[in-house]
Amino acid sequence: MVVAYKLSNGLEVILENGDITKVEADAIVNAANSYLSHGGGVALAIVRSGGYIIQEESDEYVRRNGPVPVGEVAVTTAGKLKARYVIHAVGPRYGIEGDDKLESAIRRSLEKADELKLSSIALPAISTGIYGYPYEICARIMSKVMKEYKPKFLKRILVVVYGDQAYSVFKKVFDNSLYMN
Known part of the structure; x- marks a missing residue:
């Protein structure tokens, strides 16, 4: 299941239900924690597919720079993935850190x-x-950031969600917000 949206800022947004580690993009965004310990979810899938070098580079990043603040990003190579880079975005915990931190993590990515x-990026x-x-709040925030963003080199954003429920919610939100540029 794939649907595409063309935004007034020139970005093409593609919503896809699938495995983010298999998509072709210049960078894949990892939903990370501040210590870049990739022990579960998307993070673990990325390390399993791309190789342990991603975890090693993440550990080195944290050793040199300290934990990544919520709403910020760090970059490593992508190991064996099709992408060139992994952008590790530290998102907020719902009800603890605010929506502004999720907006920041997406925008910083x-x-x-x-x-x-880079011309393309895949976001989970x-x-x-x-x-x-x-899902609905994440989709609304992501939609807002993508519509407001002023790209320099970026041309295509693949939003890759996992599962029918996530896809359905994101599609509904995107249909209501991205078609109405």
């Missing part, structure tokens, strides 16, 4: 892709797993 002069439903964010 897009900004980092532009800083790296950040913070909707163990951090408990409802």
